[in-house]
Amino acid sequence: MKKFLFFLLLAGLTACKNSYYAYRTYDYPKPVDTKDKAIDYQEKKVFKAGEVFASNQFDAARLNDFKKVNDTLYEALILPENTPVNMSPWFAFRIWSEEPDTLYIRLKYEHAKHRYIPKYGKDKRHLKPIPHFTYNADSTAVVFPFVTERTPQYISAQEIISTTDIYQWIDSLKKNEFVLESKFIGESVLGRKIPYFRLGKKEANAKKVVVLMSRQHPPEISGFKALQYFVEELLKKDALTEDFFEEYEVWVFPVINPDGVDLGHWRHNAHGIDLNRDWAYYRQPEIKQITEFIRTEARQGKKKIILGIDFHSTQHDVYYVFDDNIKTIISRFRHDWTASIDRLVYPHKTEYAPFPLSQAISKNWFYSQFGAEAITYEMGDEVPYEIIQKKSTAAAVSMMDLLLDVFKNK
Ligand SMILES: [Zn+2]
Numbered sequence: 001m002k003k004f005l006f007f008l009l010l011a012g013l014t015a016c017k018n019s020y021y022a023y024r025t026y027d028y029p030k031p032v033d034t035k036d037k038a039i040d041y042q043e044k045k046v047f048k049a050g051e052v053f054a055s056n057q058f059d060a061a062r063l064n065d066f067k068k069v070n071d072t073l074y075e076a077l078i079l080p081e082n083t084p085v086n087m088s089p090w091f092a093f094r095i096w097s098e099e100p101d102t103l104y105i106r107l108k109y110e111h112a113k114h115r116y117i118p119k120y121g122k123d124k125r126h127l128k129p130i131p132h133f134t135y136n137a138d139s140t141a142v143v144f145p146f147v148t149e150r151t152p153q154y155i156s157a158q159e160i161i162s163t164t165d166i167y168q169w170i171d172s173l174k175k176n177e178f179v180l181e182s183k184f185i186g187e188s189v190l191g192r193k194i195p196y197f198r199l200g201k202k203e204a205n206a207k208k209v210v211v212l213m214s215r216q217h218p219p220e221i222s223g224f225k226a227l228q229y230f231v232e233e234l235l236k237k238d239a240l241t242e243d244f245f246e247e248y249e250v251w252v253f254p255v256i257n258p259d260g261v262d263l264g265h266w267r268h269n270a271h272g273i274d275l276n277r278d279w280a281y282y283r284q285p286e287i288k289q290i291t292e293f294i295r296t297e298a299r300q301g302k303k304k305i306i307l308g309i310d311f312h313s314t315q316h317d318v319y320y321v322f323d324d325n326i327k328t329i330i331s332r333f334r335h336d337w338t339a340s341i342d343r344l345v346y347p348h349k350t351e352y353a354p355f356p357l358s359q360a361i362s363k364n365w366f367y368s369q370f371g372a373e374a375i376t377y378e379m380g381d382e383v384p385y386e387i388i389q390k391k392s393t394a395a396a397v398s399m400m401d402l403l404l405d406v407f408k409n410k
Pocket of ligand 1: 217220312313
């Protein structure tokens, strides 16, 4: 009998222990249907409009049509992958002419108002804003002057960072001793590989984990830059990172929506779904594989997910945090961390926006699945890179400091 009771107790404990890692689904107050929807693919081609050429033949391009309206005005049509979709008309194309020409370009959107200041340059990584660009907030089209040359120039909503560029960035980090592992953990709808890498100290075998992610929403480049600078700060070998990686690992998913990124989508994956609404029923393969990977990896390594940070972009800097009714394992972190970053980047301002659990977004999944703290870290679209870098450095250093402290007296 004693043996039987002991067995029951053991079974109970195992069940409790496993429930931390068990697959959980949730009914949020604002459910969103994340079943597959059809998308429209843009035709990849070189458009010829009089003496001017435009092309969308590269990853992350978006140009649905290009035509000559009159002697000096040319129109670039920019459409979303499907509708309804939020107001984030992403555009990216190359333009050139047989002879240099001064002309006007009209970006014409359907299903959206203007969002991104157009940028241009010969190299897709180093783009400058179109000078003196102005627009009306309600505009569904914007016009600006442009000088074409024989050499193609990019015109784009933001710096163009494709999935391949992200793979190359990860490759460039691999020689760092804090990069313990780098691999693909699955595939997108169209078979693009989903990359992952793990930071830590091999000999430490740390049991506490921070998860970072980005590019659920393809055009959100300033958020992706923030993740890059954040990771690069974590990889600097100094007393703080040495201490931090004794206790913590950091798991990074830099591109959750590789199809959306390379197809130049405004928002969705190749099944026409906003992936950041699918973190309750896991209907989309990208979210299903990432959540399964995190749970399995945590269970097998007996690790605890402490914090999730999901990097995004919007019109201005915002911390989307849990409201104070939501008690995570480190509830104070949201206040202390954001206050510390704000102190270090003063006078740059960030809105602090607490939210209840309402939708199936990644932030809520970290709490619902693991009781973990989580934050959606939104960077403003047009924040200069030096500010993004300064803020990410402050964010990484403050996070390490606070996380080293938070469990000390527990
Ligand atoms: Zn976003």
